[in-house]
Structures are given as structure tokens and as C-alpha cells.
Amino acid sequence: MPPALRTHYATCPLCEASCGLAVTTDAGVITGVRGDDADPLSRGHLCPKAVALKDLHEDPDRLRHPVKRVGDDWVRISWAEAIRLTVDGIRGVQRRHGRDALAVYLGNPTVHSLGAMLFAPAFSKALRTRNRYSATSVDQLPHHLASLHAFGHPLLIPVPDLDRTDCWIIFGANPAVSNGSLMTAPDVKRRLKGIVERGGEVIVLDPRRTETADLATAHHFIRPGTDALALLAMLQVIFAEGLVRMGRLAEFTDGLDALRDACAPFAPERVSPVTGVPADVLRELARTLARTERAVIYGRIGVSTQDFGGLCCWLINALNIVTGHLDAPGGAMFARPAVSIMRGGGAYGGAGRVGRWTSRVRGLPEFAGELPVAALAEEMETPGAGQVRGLVTHAGNPVLSTPNGARLDRALAGLEFFAAVDFYINETTRHAHVILPPTAGLERDHYDLVFHTLAVRNTAKWSPAVVSPAAGARHDWQILAELTWRVTSGGIIRRAKAWARAMTAEVLGLRGMMRHALARSPYGSRVSMRALERAPHGVDLGPLEPALPAGLRTENQRIQLAPAPMLADLPRLAARLDAPPAGEGDLLLIGRRDLRSNNSWMANSERLVRGVRRCGLLMHPADASARGLVDGGAACVSSRTGAVEAVVQVTDAVMPGVVCLPHGWGHDRTGVRLRVARAHAGISLNDLTDDHRLDALSGNAAFNGTPVRARAAD
Numbered sequence: 001m002p003p004a005l006r007t008h009y010a011t012c013p014l015c016e017a018s019c020g021l022a023v024t025t026d027a028g029v030i031t032g033v034r035g036d037d038a039d040p041l042s043r044g045h046l047c048p049k050a051v052a053l054k055d056l057h058e059d060p061d062r063l064r065h066p067v068k069r070v071g072d073d074w075v076r077i078s079w080a081e082a083i084r085l086t087v088d089g090i091r092g093v094q095r096r097h098g099r100d101a102l103a104v105y106l107g108n109p110t111v112h113s114l115g116a117m118l119f120a121p122a123f124s125k126a127l128r129t130r131n132r133y134s135a136t137s138v139d140q141l142p143h144h145l146a147s148l149h150a151f152g153h154p155l156l157i158p159v160p161d162l163d164r165t166d167c168w169i170i171f172g173a174n175p176a177v178s179n180g181s182l183m184t185a186p187d188v189k190r191r192l193k194g195i196v197e198r199g200g201e202v203i204v205l206d207p208r209r210t211e212t213a214d215l216a217t218a219h220h221f222i223r224p225g226t227d228a229l230a231l232l233a234m235l236q237v238i239f240a241e242g243l244v245r246m247g248r249l250a251e252f253t254d255g256l257d258a259l260r261d262a263c264a265p266f267a268p269e270r271v272s273p274v275t276g277v278p279a280d281v282l283r284e285l286a287r288t289l290a291r292t293e294r295a296v297i298y299g300r301i302g303v304s305t306q307d308f309g310g311l312c313c314w315l316i317n318a319l320n321i322v323t324g325h326l327d328a329p330g331g332a333m334f335a336r337p338a339v340s341i342m343r344g345g346g347a348y349g350g351a352g353r354v355g356r357w358t359s360r361v362r363g364l365p366e367f368a369g370e371l372p373v374a375a376l377a378e379e380m381e382t383p384g385a386g387q388v389r390g391l392v393t394h395a396g397n398p399v400l401s402t403p404n405g406a407r408l409d410r411a412l413a414g415l416e417f418f419a420a421v422d423f424y425i426n427e428t429t430r431h432a433h434v435i436l437p438p439t440a441g442l443e444r445d446h447y448d449l450v451f452h453t454l455a456v457r458n459t460a461k462w463s464p465a466v467v468s469p470a471a472g473a474r475h476d477w478q479i480l481a482e483l484t485w486r487v488t489s490g491g492i493i494r495r496a497k498a499w500a501r502a503m504t505a506e507v508l509g510l511r512g513m514m515r516h517a518l519a520r521s522p523y524g525s526r527v528s529m530r531a532l533e534r535a536p537h538g539v540d541l542g543p544l545e546p547a548l549p550a551g552l553r554t555e556n557q558r559i560q561l562a563p564a565p566m567l568a569d570l571p572r573l574a575a576r577l578d579a580p581p582a583g584e585g586d587l588l589l590i591g592r593r594d595l596r597s598n599n600s601w602m603a604n605s606e607r608l609v610r611g612v613r614r615c616g617l618l619m620h621p622a623d624a625s626a627r628g629l630v631d632g633g634a635a636c637v638s639s640r641t642g643a644v645e646a647v648v649q650v651t652d653a654v655m656p657g658v659v660c661l662p663h664g665w666g667h668d669r670t671g672v673r674l675r676v677a678r679a680h681a682g683i684s685l686n687d688l689t690d691d692h693r694l695d696a697l698s699g700n701a702a703f704n705g706t707p708v709r710a711r712a713a714d
Contacts, residue, residue, distance in 0.1 A: 009036055009536040010463040011448060012050045013112045013441035014598055017179035017186040018451045019046055020537060021053075023442065023466045030054045030442070030467065040540035041459045045187030047179065048596050048608060055605035056440055057467065061674050063423045063437035064470055072671070074425065077434075079474065085434045086392075087486045089417035090127065093390030100360075100386045103131035103376065107396020108139070108599055111450045112441070114510055115477030117341075120394055123484045130357050130366070131388055133373040138402050139301070141367060141700040142309035143182055148354070149563035150317050152553030154368060155342050155453060158320065158332035159183045160296040161544050162191040162456050165330040166200035167288060167295035171227050171316070172302015172704070176212040177595050181300045184448075184455040189215060191456075201292075203285065205230065205277065206302060207590050208618070208660055209653040221655035224588045224705030226275040227299065228308040228573055231315035232266035233279075234286040238322055239263065243290035247324040252549040255562030259318060262567055265574065274577055276655065290323045294330025302590070306704040308573055310697030314566045321561060326548075333544035334551060337452040338460040338527040339517045342553070360386045364699050372699035373402050374691040380411035390417040394476070399427040400600040400666055403693065403701045404641045405686035409669070421479055424601065425673035427666065438476035442466040445510045460527045461538030462514065477510065569697045587623065589639070589706040590654075591663045591685050600664040603677040615682030617646035618660040619710070624650045627710055634713035637661075639688040639706055645713050646683055659710060661685045663703075 004027040012019045020039025024032040033053055035046035056062070066082030067074040077085075093102050104124050110116045124132050136144070144154035160168060162185055173181065175188040185191060192215050195202055202216040205227070213219035222230060238244060239260045246253065268279035275282075289295050297319050303312035317326070325331030355365035359375040361382045376398065379388040391412070399405045399412070405427075412418065412431040420429040423437035446463040469475075508515075515529040525531060527539055549557055596608045603609055617635055629635050631650040636643055637659070646661065654660050666684025667677035685703070693702040 008464070008466040010442065010466050011446055011461055012046075012053070013446055014049050014053070014602070015179065016181060016184050016451050016454065017042065017047070018184050018448050018455075019050060019186045020461070021046070021050060025467060028467055030057055036537055038537035039461075040538050041184070041455065041457055042186035045190070049598050049602060052602060052605040052608050053442055055607060056602070057442055059604055061424065061604055062440070063425070063435060064473065066434065066436050068434045069432065079472070082434055082436050083482055083486065086419040086436065086483060089390060089419055089433065090392065090487050093417050094129075097389050098386065099127070099129050100131050101388060102127055102129050102390040102392070103133060103379065103388045104129065105373065105376070105391065105393045105396050105398055106134040107394060107398070107401075108135040109395035109601070110134070113395075113444070113476055114446050114449060114514070115444060115475050116394065116480065117449050118510070118513065119477045119480035119484065123480045126484045126488045127392070130371070131379060132370045133376055134370055135373070135396060135401065136370065137372040137374065137699055138305070138701045138703070140182055140304055141372075142304040142313040142695060142698045145310050145354075145367065145698045146313035146317055149565065150314070150560050152555070153342050156334060156551070156553060157182055157454060158317070158326060158334055159185075159454055159456055159544075160298045161330050161333045162188070163194070163543065165195060165294050165296050166198065167292040168192070168195055168200070168202045169285060169289060169295070169297040170202070170204045170206075170212065170216075171222075171231070171297070171299035171312070172206055173298060173300035174206070174210040174212045174593065175300075176210070176215055177593055178300075180456070182454055183298070183300075184451040192216070201288065203288070207588075207655050207658045208592065210592075220277055220281055223274065223276040223655070224302075224590050224658060225306045225308065226271070226576070227303045227306070228311040228315060229266060229271040229576065230275045230277055230282060231312060231319065232263045233268040233271045233282045234289070234319060235259070235263040235315065235322065236266050237268065237283050237286035238290050238319075241287070243287065244322050245290060245324045246322060247328075249321055249324060249326060249548070249559065252552070252557065253321060253559040253561050255560055256322070258562035258567065259322070262562065262570055270577065289319060289325070294328075295323070296320060296325055296331045298332070302704055305701060307693065307695055307702045308569075308697075309695040309700050309702070311566060311569055311573055314563070318561060321559060327546045329543070334547045335453055335455050335544060336458050336522065336541070336547065338521040338523050338541070339447070339449060339452070339514070341449050341453060360384070364694070367699060372694060372701070373398060374694055374699075374701045376402070377404065377408040377411045377691060380415065389415060391415055392419045392421075393428065394421045394480070397426050397428045397600045399669075400664060400684050400686060402691070403686055403689040403703060404691035405666075405684055406642050407691065421476060424604070425671070426601065427669050427672055430669070430671035430673075436479050438479055439469045439473050443469040443473070444475050447514050457543055458541035459538050460523070460532060460541060462529065462532035565697060572696065586707045587657060587659045587710060589637075589685075589688060589708045590658060590660050590704055592660050593664070594662060597662065597664050603664070603667060603680065604674045606676050609676060609680040613647065615646070615662055615665050616649035617710070618649050618651050618654045620652060620654050620656045620658070621650050622656050623659070623710075624648060628712050629710065635710045636713045637688060637708050637710050639690060639708045640692075641690050642687045644683045644687050659708065661688075
């Protein structure tokens with residue numbers, strides 16, 4: 001092979017699957033992206049998004065130098081000026097209005113960057129504001145809350161042991177498209193087919209017959225927002241029929257009797273009319289889960305982004321526990337990563353770090369130092385002491401990803417100062433006063449701190465940068481480290497810590513910092529930096545292994561099966577049995593994702609948006625007929641927060657009374673500098689979702705089951 005031609009092995013930084021890549025370059029130019037057959041986790045699997053990493057790297061719309069907004073235009077500036085403008089803006093807002101007048105928002109891509117994971121939390125803390133937000137509260141916060149109460153740490157999230165299970169029951173998740181969510185499982189389709197081929201079952205409960213449901217052995221429609229009732233009914237059957245089989249878990253689990261009493265009123269016949277799931281189906285689901293030796297129940301976005309997300313995540317854990325499928329091969333197990341992000345001494349939130357303060361306007365509680373992002377717009381709009389007047393974002397696009405995005409869009413326009421660490425001028429950052437663009441995924445070293453913690457198999461992999469960044473470019477950690485150092489004030493110790501962290505990274509680099517972290521690994525020399533550099537495809541550390549009770553972080557090192565906050569929320573759920581959420585004639589809106597989309601920020605790749613329209617409104621034939629709507633026609637869809645016009649796709653893949661739109665679209669706003677995305681703008685689901693609809697237990701946004709109406713467009 002000529003010297004200029006090289007093959008680089010890396011980890012895809014786009015989604016939780018963390019697939020292995022084989023990237024070919026010719027004199028530094030990317031010539032191909034394919035799956036790495038030797039990667040021990042993904043084994044050659046690759047989705048279309050990874051191929052588009054070449055498009056992202058070469059995108060002419062991607063910012064490669066800092067810019068500041070001058071009127072309606074953007075002007076290139078130096079890094080020195082960008083840092084100065086940002087620091088002066090931050091200090092000015094906080095000096096004039098107080099520390100809490102500045103907000104910070106961390107977007108989803110933060111967790112896909114090693115540098116951001118190491119430095120974004122320190123930067124947020126350096127601002128000393130209570131107005132800290134992230135994508136967590138529009139996604140997975142109920143899972144963290146449930147794990148905190150049950151296991152003592154919000155990151156002790158069990159994942160299905162897919163390669164050994166014989167029964168996988170899925171509530172509100174579409175892993176065939178997501179390749180796992182809070183579950184790093186590349187090529188889920190292959191793993192799912194493996195369950196069926198060895199004589200097992202895959203059973204999906206979802207308001208839509210998803211791509212996963214098409215591959216499953218059974219699918220049952222369930223009305224949006226009623227999953228907690230169905231889960232309680234399954235528990236009621238397990239207790240009533242004597243199917244509790246906790247095994248060794250009984251030795252270190254508290255609350256079994258309290259859980260039995262709590263679920264007693266929720267018999268399948270009682271909840272079936274509300275959930276839409278026949279009582280005999282609920283009974284058989286419970287029996288199948290309890291009687292199958294290797295089985296697991298799993299839920300994701302559909303259960304966590306609803307009014308009862310916290311209860312759903314608690315009940316899923318409870319079902320795995322009482323049937324003995326927690327911490328057991330083929331059940332729900334805990335990964336053992338080479339580098340732990342669960343710091344010693346308890347949870348990053350801990351029992352004492354929930355609700356330490358509340359949001360100013362609505363009184364919503366913080367969790368692990370963050371407030372629910374559904375409160376951000378009202379905190380900007382509502383006058384008074386503590387009103388948010390400035391914002392810093394990292395890799396986030398909350399105008400498209402948070403509920404009632406149009407309201408946040410308007411609020412952003414009124415800020416005194418807004419700085420964004422981002423390499424696109426998108427629907428959110430178009431309001432910024434200064435944008436500081438970091439390098440992109442293939443230009444930086446990487447190690448998955450988060451997703452090795454959620455993987456269905458233990459592996460470790462160091463990914464050196466594939467291509468060199470342009471001269472003068474800065475990595476996200478370099479931007480964040482300098483901002484942290486410069487905004488830090490209020491004492492020599494605080495400033496010294498910021499300086500020490502920045503200098504450590506500057507001297508050692510991310511590789512040096514990871515070398516020190518790996519030196520404390522439970523796997524010893526198998527995963528030293530030298531060992532990982534000698535294994536470019538990654539190191540296979542074996543299947544998941546039982547971790548309890550030693551791995552528990554609760555105060556008494558016992559599982560808490562019936563936490564008081566969960567029990568206290570049950571009356572709110574019970575009220576739903578007699579009061580369905582939607583009025584007569586209303587529809588319930590749910591979201592969906594596509595294999596070719598990645599939240600809101602990969603729509604500027606021509607290869608990902610070409611082909612069939614993927615932004616249509618799915619509607620059942622009976623609902624379309626009742627409203628005079630036809631396939632391919634236009635419908636006006638309205639909610640409490642707004643209205644959009646969508647193309648109707650009539651299909652029996654959604655249950656009656658439910659309509660479905662994808663998320664991550666809506667790129668037609670003025671000032672967006674994304675040419676491909678604007679040409680395929682679509683509509684934003686979050687122009688319809690409601691920032692007043694939250695899971696009262698966790699504060700997570702309740703997108704799933706938004707009441708809407710639909711009529712023929714004028």
C-alpha cells in the first residue's frame with residue numbers, strides 16, 4: 001500500500017452504539033468509511049450515519065473558526081477575541097444581574113466527546129449558577145432517578161444481556177433503529193434475530209408497529225402514557241399467582257411486601273380499558289417473564305418521556321428483580337467498564353442531591369445539579385430577580401429538541417448575551433452573539449467513558465484521531481479549559497483547581513489523562529494505554545457478569561424495591577384509571593426516529609436526507625377517514641402550544657387515536673446556515689409538544705402522548 005494510503009481504526013462518535021470504524025485516508029483525505037470486522041462489540045456492523053462522518057468532516061457549512069454576529073451577518077474573529085467576548089459576556093451578565101442570570105445547556109453530543117466529558121462539567125460548575133440544564137431532562141432522567149433510588153447511583157443502569165436471553169419484552173423502544181439507547185448494542189437486528197433463532201421470544205408493546213416490532217415474535221398496541229399501568233398489572237399477576245422468584249436477590253432486597261401491596265389494586269382487568277392491552281395479554285406477559293429462565297424486560301424513550309416516566313422505569317426494574325432476572329445471565333445486568341465514571345462515595349447526585357433547589361418560576365426541583373430544561377424558556381421570559389439573561393450552550397440545539405421549542409426560540413432572541421460552543425449555525429445558535437467551533441469527531445482522540453458503562457458486552461477501545469484538524473483549530477476541551485480558567489474567580493483555591501486541570505490536559509493531552517485513568521482499571525494491564533494502542537480494534541473483556549451486592553451504592557448496600565417517592569406517586573397514576581388524558585375527538589401524538597437521522601444535527605448530509613420523505617404524519621385509516629384526510633394530503637395539526645402543517649401518511653402501523661411525527665426536523669427558520677437541511681426542512685415535533693407537561697416525579701419532559709387535533713389544511 002502506498003505510504004499516503006492508510007486505514008485507521010476508530011469508534012463512531014455519533015450514537016450510543018459506538019460501532020467500530022475502519023476509515024481509509026489518502027494523504028489525509030477521507031476516502032472511505034466501513035465497519036471494522038474485528039471490533040469485538042460491533043463486529044463489522046455500521047449504519048448510514050457513520051458513512052456520513054465524511055460529509056460532516058468536509059461540510060462547507062461547518063464553522064472552522066470563531067465568528068461573532070453583527071446584525072444579521074457573521075464575521076470571522078480570532079480565538080483571542082472569541083474567548084474575550086465570551087468571558088466578558090459571562091461576567092457582564094452575572095455582574096449586572098447575579099450569578100443565576102446566566103444559564104448553561106449541554107447537548108447530547110457532549111457525552112460522545114471524551115474532551116467534553118472531562119471538561120464540560122467543570123466549566124458548568126465554574127459558572128456558579130443554579131441555572132444548569134442538559135438534554136438529560138428531555139431523554140433519560142427517569143432512568144437515573146429510578147437507579148438512584150433502587151441501587152444508590154443514577155448511573156447504575158442495568159442493560160439487557162441480549163446475547164444470552166431467551167425472552168426480551170420491550171416497552172416503548174425501537175432498538176432496531178437506535179441500536180440501543182441507554183444500552184450500547186451495535187447491530188441490534190442481528191442480536192434480536194439471534195434470540196428468535198435459538199427459540200426465544202421478542203415481544204414489543206408500542207403505540208406504533210415499529211421496525212423492531214416487525215422483527216419481533218409478537219407486538220401489542222398500548223395507548224401512549226399508560227405503560228406504568230400495564231407494568232403494575234404484570235406485577236399484580238406475578239404476586240397473585242405466586243410467581244415471585246427472586247433467588248439470591250432476596251438476601252439483599254428490601255420492600256417486597258410494600259411493592260406487593262402497592263400493585264394489588266391494578267389487576268389486568270382494571271387497567272386494560274385504559275391501556276388498550278387485553279387483560280389476557282398482560283397476564284401472559286407476566287407469566288412468560290416469570291417462567292422463562294433467561295428473560296428481561298426493557299423500556300426506553302416511550303416510557304421515560306411521558307407523564308409517568310419515573311414510575312415506568314422503577315416498575316421495569318422491579319419486574320426484573322421479583323422474577324430473579326436482575327444481575328443474572330440473560331437478564332438485566334451491569335457492565336464492568338475499564339474506566340468507571342461513578343466516583344467513589346456514592347452517587348454523583350446521591351440521595352441528598354435531589355431537590356436541593358428549585359426553578360424560580362415553577363418551583364421544579366433540580367437533580368444532580370441540573371434543572372429540567374422544560375423550564376428554561378420561562379426562566380428567560382419571566383421578569384424578576386434571577387431572570388435568565390445570558391446563556392452558554394455546548395453542542396446543543398434545544399430549539400428543536402426541547403418541548404415548545406418555538407417559545408424557547410422567541411426567548412433566545414431577547415437574551416443580553418449568548419455564546420455557543422458549536423460548529424454549526426443552527427436553529428438555536430443563530431441567536432448567539434459569538435460561536436466557538438470545536439473540532440469534529442474524526443479529528444480528535446476518543447474513549448467512550450459513558451457507553452462502555454452501558455454496553456451489553458465488556459470491551460475497551462482507544463481511538464486516536466483519524467485526520468489532523470486544520471491549523472489553528474481547537475478541540476472542545478481546549479475551549480472549555482480556557483473558558484473555565486478565565487471565568488473562575490472568588491478565591492485562589494478555585495482558580496488554582498481550574499488552572500491545574502487545564503495545565504494537566506495541556507501537558508498530558510487526553511491520551512495522558514486516560515493513561516492515568518486506565519492505571520486504576522479493575523482489569524489491570526489488559527487495558528493499559530500501551531495495551532489499547534497495541535489493539536486498534538479494541539480489547540474484548542468478556543460477557544457481563546453478576547455484580548451485586550458488591551456493586552450497590554445504597555447506604556445499607558441493599559436494593560430498595562419500594563422507594564417512598566415512587567409509592568407516593570402512585571395515587572396520581574391511579575387517577576388515570578378514571579380520567580383519560582385526552583378529551584373527546586383528540587389524538588395523542590408520539591415521536592419516532594429514523595436510522596438515517598441523529599437528533600437534529602446530521603440533516604446537512606445529502607446522503608442522509610435523500611430518498612423517501614421521512615417527516616410525514618402517520619395516522620390510522622379510521623382517524624384519517626373521520627377527519628376527511630387522505631394519504632398524501634396536508635393536515636393542520638395543533639396543540640396547546642402551536643400548529644404545524646404535515647403530509648399525511650395513512651397506515652395501520654399506528655393504533656387508532658394515535659398520530660406520529662419524527663423528531664429533529666424543522667430547519668426552515670430564518671438565519672439557519674445549513675443548506676442541505678434547509679432544502680429538506682421538514683417540521684419540528686417540538687413546535688407541538690408542551691413545556692407544561694412533565695413527569696412530576698423526575699421533571700423529565702413528557703413528549704409522549706401530547707394531545708393534538710388534526711384537520712384538513714386550508
